Each structure stands twice: as C-alpha cells, then as structure tokens.
Amino acid sequence: MKWLEHLKTINNHKLEVMKNCFKVGLYKQGLLHDLSKYSWTEFSMGAKYYQGNRSPNDAEREDKGYTTSWLHHKGRNKHHLEYWIDYSVDKSKGIVGMPMPTEYIVEMFCDRVAACKIYNKENYYERQPLDYYLKGRAKTLLHPDSAKTLELYLNMLADKGEDYTFRYIKNKVVIPLRRSKLKLRKKED
Numbered sequence: 001m002k003w004l005e006h007l008k009t010i011n012n013h014k015l016e017v018m019k020n021c022f023k024v025g026l027y028k029q030g031l032l033h034d035l036s037k038y039s040w041t042e043f044s045m046g047a048k049y050y051q052g053n054r055s056p057n058d059a060e061r062e063d064k065g066y067t068t069s070w071l072h073h074k075g076r077n078k079h080h081l082e083y084w085i086d087y088s089v090d091k092s093k094g095i096v097g098m099p100m101p102t103e104y105i106v107e108m109f110c111d112r113v114a115a116c117k118i119y120n121k122e123n124y125y126e127r128q129p130l131d132y133y134l135k136g137r138a139k140t141l142l143h144p145d146s147a148k149t150l151e152l153y154l155n156m157l158a159d160k161g162e163d164y165t166f167r168y169i170k171n172k173v174v175i176p177l178r179r180s181k182l183k184l185r186k187k188e189d
Helices: 002-024 027-032 040-048 056-064 068-074 102-123 128-135 144-160 162-188
Strands: 085-087 095-097
Touching (some): 002 027, 002 162, 027 102, 040 056, 040 068, 056 068, 102 144, 102 162, 128 144
Antiparallel strands (some): 085 095
16 A cells, blocks of 8 residues: 555645745645646656655665656756756856746745655654755755755754744745736736
C-alpha cells in the first residue's frame, strides 16, 4: 500500500504548503501548488519509490541515475529554481539560474518549510529549512538575487520564528507586490 502512503504524504504536504501560502496572502498559489504530483508520471514513480522519510525522487535517482518524476515536476512548477534555469546571455557562463519572480520565491520558501515539517514530523525546528538549504545543491544554481531573497526569509524564520516571518512576508512583500501589479494594470487600461 505504498501508493496510499505516498498519496497521504502528497496531500499532507499540499495542505501544509497551502496553509503557509494563505498565511502570506498567496491564495491562488496555495490552491494550485504541486498539482502535477497527481499526474501519472509523478504519482506512479512517487508510489514506487516511496519511503516516508525523504523524497521518492532521491530513491528513483539512486536507482536509475535520473528521475522521470522530477524532470516532469520541475518543468511545470515555477516555485522550483530549476524551472528558471536557462542559457546565459554571456555565452562563456553556460547554463545559469535566472531571477525568479518574488511570488515564486515566497512559494519556494513556503514549500521548503512544509517539506521539512512533513518529513521530520515532531523533530521539526524552525532553523531546519535553512540548514537543509545550506547543505543542499540549490544555492549553486539559484540566481544570486533570488538566493539573497530566499536566504533572508530562511534566516528570519530561524531567528525570529514562523509567526513573525509569515507576517513580514505578507505585509512587506506580498501585499506591496499585489498593489504594484494593480497599479500597473490600471496604467495599462
């Protein structure tokens, strides 16, 4: 019944990200987050490689040398830095991270917090998403401006806690971003 446990993990993760997104005012992104995980390409591999304490993508990658579910997922979900990888205009640099729109950096933050909570359960602590980021490969591919923003939120979470950080992101980032987009639309009309 690994498929059922995998489904529960996906549902719990999606619910946790949705709660986080709602706390910061990203309602649409909270509702639509990770819907591709229910596609056959992603769900079937996730169920096959399900372990419960880490991403099935890691197990599939270890088994096959690559992961079909991750290749599918990252190309459809803008909150993943890998979605924003492209060839540099400077041909000597090759493939690099592009700047991510702020709302997707915020969703990435919400996703990282939720993933740490889901996989670590009662062992979760607020510095964990930062520690995971610092140990991971993400920081090498993430555009420097996007990394600076994500690191600000992760450090704030570690130092000031969840309530403060979510309130800060909502009031100082998401609401002003929404207002500036509304002003831009009015100017275009």
